[in-house]
Amino acid sequence: MSAVDGDAAAGNGDTSLVGQDGVGVPDQLQRLWTPHRMAYIKGENKPEHDREHGCPFCRLVGMPDDEALIVARGSSVYAVLNLYPYNPGHLMVVPYRHVADYTELTTAETAELAEFTQHAMTVVRTVSDAHGFNIGMNQGVIAGAGIAAHLHQHVVPRWGGDANFMPVVGQTKVLPQLLGQTRQLLADAW
Numbered sequence: 001m002s003a004v005d006g007d008a009a010a011g012n013g014d015t016s017l018v019g020q021d022g023v024g025v026p027d028q029l030q031r032l033w034t035p036h037r038m039a040y041i042k043g044e045n046k047p048e049h050d051r052e053h054g055c056p057f058c059r060l061v062g063m064p065d066d067e068a069l070i071v072a073r074g075s076s077v078y079a080v081l082n083l084y085p086y087n088p089g090h091l092m093v094v095p096y097r098h099v100a101d102y103t104e105l106t107t108a109e110t111a112e113l114a115e116f117t118q119h120a121m122t123v124v125r126t127v128s129d130a131h132g133f134n135i136g137m138n139q140g141v142i143a144g145a146g147i148a149a150h151l152h153q154h155v156v157p158r159w160g161g162d163a164n165f166m167p168v169v170g171q172t173k174v175l176p177q178l179l180g181q182t183r184q185l186l187a188d189a190w
Contacts, residue, residue, distance in 0.1 A: 055098055055147070055149060055150050056147060056150075057080075057094050057098075057147065057150040057152060058098055058150065060078075060080060060094075061078070061096055065183075065187065066180060066183065066184070068080065069081040069083070069179055069180070069183045070183075071091060071120075071123075071183055071186045071187045071190055072116070072119075072186075072187065072190040074112050074115075074116055075108075075112065076095055076096060076097070076106075076108055076109040076112040076113070077093055077094060077095050077096065077109065077112045077113050077116050078093075078094055078096065078116075079091050079092070079093050079094075079116055079120055079155075079186075079190075080092050080094060081179050081182060081183050081186075082154070083179070085156075085179075086134075086156045087156055087157050087158065087159075087162055088128065088157070088177070088182060089124045089127075089128055089130065089157045089182060089186065090154065090155070090156045090157070091120050091124070091154075091155040091186070092152040092153065092154055092155070093113050093116045093117050093120065093152065093153045093155065094150065094151070094152040094153075095109050095113065095150075095151060097109065098149070098150055099150070099151050100139075100140075100148060100149050100150065100151060101139060101151065102137065102139060102151060104151075105151070113153060117135060117153060117155055119190070120155045121133055121135075121155060123186055123189045123190050124155070124157045124186065125157075126189050127185050127186060127189050128157060129159075130157035130158060130159060131158055131159045131160055132157075132158040132159075133155060133156060133157055133158060134154070134156040134158060135153065135154065135155055135156070136153065136154055137151060137152060137153045137154065139151075
C-alpha cells in the first residue's frame with residue numbers, strides 16, 4: 001500500500017502525500033544531513049574516554065589553544081571547536097570540571113556556560129553572518145551524547161540552504177577553511 005493509499009484508507013483524504021512506499025510524508029521539518037559524521041559515529045578517530053588516556057575534554061585543557069582548537073577560556077568553562085562540525089564554526093562550551101549531568105554544575109558554572117554560549121553566538125555572527133543557531137546538549141548516551149561522561153553544550157551556526165546536496169550526494173561536507181583557521185578567526189574576535 002502506498003502512503004497516499006494508506007492515508008486515504010485512514011479517512012484523511014489528503015492526496016498531497018508522497019505516493020511511493022518508503023519515501024516518506026512531506027512535513028515541516030528542516031533536516032541537516034551530515035553523513036560526514038559517520039566516521040565519528042563508527043568510532044573512527046573518535047575521542048574516547050578511557051582509563052589510559054582519560055577524558056578528551058579534560059585532556060584539551062592542558063594543551064596549547066591552537067592545538068586543542070580552544071577558542072576562549074573562562075574561569076569555569078572554555079569554548080572549543082568541534083572536530084566533526086555540523087557546520088563551520090560549530091563550537092562547544094565545556095566546563096573544566098569533569099561532570100556528566102547538567103544538574104551537577106554549580107551556579108557559577110551554569111552562569112558562565114550561559115554567558116559563553118551567548119558570547120559564542122555574538123562572535124560567530126560577527127565573523128560569519130550566521131542566520132540562526134542550534135544550541136543544546138545531549139545528556140547521556142541514549143540521548144545522543146558522543147562523550148557522555150563530560151557535559152558539553154553545542155553552539156551550531158546555521159545559514160539558509162546549509163543542508164545542501166554535497167553531504168547527501170557527494171558524501172562530502174564543504175568547510176570553507178581549516179579548523180585551525182576557523183579557531184584563529186573566532187579567537188581573534190572573542
